[in-house]
Amino acid sequence: MPDKQIHPLGTVAAPGDYRIADAAELLLKGAFATFDGSGAAGPFQPLLRIISDAGSVALETAADTTVAAGASADASWFPHIAAAAGAAPPPSGSGVQWAYIDSKELSVSCPPATSTRIPADATTFYTNAPSVYAAAASAGGVEGVSILADGHYYLMMTGTFASPPVATDVYNLIIEGGGTFADFGWQPASILFPIAGQETGSLFAGGLMSVGGFITPPTDAIVCRVDNTGGGHTLHFVYTGLFIMQLDTVNQDL
Amino acid sequence: MPAKIKTAMPPFLDLGGGWIVEWDAVDPTTGDTVSGVVISNTSILVAGDLGDESQGPPELVPAPLLAHEPGGG
Numbered sequence: 001m002p003d004k005q006i007h008p009l010g011t012v013a014a015p016g017d018y019r020i021a022d023a024a025e026l027l028l029k030g031a032f033a034t035f036d037g038s039g040a041a042g043p044f045q046p047l048l049r050i051i052s053d054a055g056s057v058a059l060e061t062a063a064d065t066t067v068a069a070g071a072s073a074d075a076s077w078f079p080h081i082a083a084a085a086g087a088a089p090p091p092s093g094s095g096v097q098w099a100y101i102d103s104k105e106l107s108v109s110c111p112p113a114t115s116t117r118i119p120a121d122a123t124t125f126y127t128n129a130p131s132v133y134a135a136a137a138s139a140g141g142v143e144g145v146s147i148l149a150d151g152h153y154y155l156m157m158t159g160t161f162a163s164p165p166v167a168t169d170v171y172n173l174i175i176e177g178g179g180t181f182a183d184f185g186w187q188p189a190s191i192l193f194p195i196a197g198q199e200t201g202s203l204f205a206g207g208l209m210s211v212g213g214f215i216t217p218p219t220d221a222i223v224c225r226v227d228n229t230g231g232g233h234t235l236h237f238v239y240t241g242l243f244i245m246q247l248d249t250v251n252q253d254l
Numbered sequence: 255m256p257a258k259i260k261t262a263m264p265p266f267l268d269l270g271g272g273w274i275v276e277w278d279a280v281d282p283t284t285g286d287t288v289s290g291v292v293i294s295n296t297s298i299l300v301a302g303d304l305g306d307e308s309q310g311p312p313e314l315v316p317a318p319l320l321a322h323e324p325g326g327g
Contacts, residue, residue, distance in 0.1 A: 003301050008275070011294040015278035015287055018296070021304070022271035030299035031263070033277045034256060039290035044279035046259060053272030063261040066282045072256040074295075079265035 003029060015049070030078040037071050046075035097246040099133035101125045101145050103224070103239040107162035110171070110226045110235040117176065118159075118224040118239040119143040132246060136221040144177060144221035145244060150212030150251040156243045157224055158204045162236035169231030173205045175242070177222030202240070212251030268302075 008018035014035070020026055028050075035046050047062040067073045102124035110116040120143045125135035136146035147153060157175045165171065211217050224239045269275070275298060279291035 003299050004304060005297055005299055006304075007295075007297050009277075009293065009296040011292060013289075014291040014293050015276050016293040016296060018275045018298070020269055020271055020273045020275070024271050024302070024304050026269045026298075026300040026302045026304065028263075028267040028269055028275065028298060028300055031275065031277070032295065032297045033293050034295040035277075035279055036292040036294065037279070037288075037290070039292065040279070041289045042281060044288040044291055045282050046261070047278045047280045048261070048263060049274075049276040049278055050267065050269065051274040051276060053270060058273075059264065059267075061261055061263045062280060063259045065257065065259045067257065067259075067279075073259050074256045075259045075261065077261050077263040078299075079263055 017051075030076065032074070032076050035067060035073045035075055037067050037069055037073070040067075040069040042069050043067060044069075046073060048077045097127075097129035097132045099125070099127035099129070099145055099244045100241060101135060101143075102241045103159075105238055105240060107236045107238050108226075110228045110237050112228050112230075112232050112234065115225055115227045116237075117142040118226065118237065120145070120223065120239070120242060124241075129246070133244065134218070136218075138177060138221035138223050142221065142223045144223035145242060146221050147209075147211050147219045147244070148217050149246070149249065150217060151210075151249040152247045152252075153209045153211065154206070154245045154247055155209055155222065156204055156206040158202055158240040159224065160202045160238050160240065162238050165235055166231060166233060169233055169235065170229045171231075171235060172225075172227040172229060173203055174225040174227060175205050175207065175222060176225040177220050208247075210251075210253050213253035 009016045031048050033046070037044060043066050045062045045066055047060055049060045050058040052058045061077060063075055101120040103118065103120045108116060108118045117140060122135040122143050125145070127133040132147065132149045134146050134148060135143065137143050155175050157173070159173065211219055222242065224242065226235065226237045228235050277293050277296060279288045280286060281288050
């Protein structure tokens, strides 16, 4: 049975009611009305209200758009449409703002009892949100990613050893950054992933970081760091890359 | 030129006799009806048994001409 259109009312002052005939049973697929607010006492939202045969409101669906007093609107209601966007539109092409920086993927020597910072490669920096991330060098001159906006972020760094450590080696794989060089390692931004023993597969360090409180944007560049803390051997680490994803835009330390 | 506003509504709204579809203009803060707003051009798109609504005016169909009438036969 084809759909039918009914024009139930003439020109009336709001609210306008259409009572369905006693013998009717309708599947409501859409509604429309022109709202003339030239004489309105104030701004308004067009609203469609369904009232049951018992006289109680079954549902109300109001437009997200407010019509100014004196203005008019053609209002349509129909299923399967998204509500109008809220305050902040999503980034173009994605609901997540992310960045990734690749490294040079070279084997870097990490001598015993030292902290070695391994640079990424700024020519292989990717992001869908250049207002949130930028490739940058840290205060110590090491290439990484700077975060430019408040929020909470998930970070994940990956790498592997070019030659397997021995069983007695102890080392930390660290995502370092956020504040000044002097602060590294001891602030909320630093993520410590201690490893001991012979790890020969891919390694990763991951965690959360907050920006906007203790650490203010733009942050110092976030870089890869390997601490060779024991065993007395030089380690050879291949830094693969760093992925960062913004979880929200809230300014609150963890 | 009036603004064009679209708003979501639930699908499959099966409404029986005695139910009411109401258009209103409400205050964004209080939800109360805003006076002075005039509604026109109302329409609803429906499927189903329209009951009395389906009974439109009877169609006027010309009767066939009789043989003795001019042009008839």
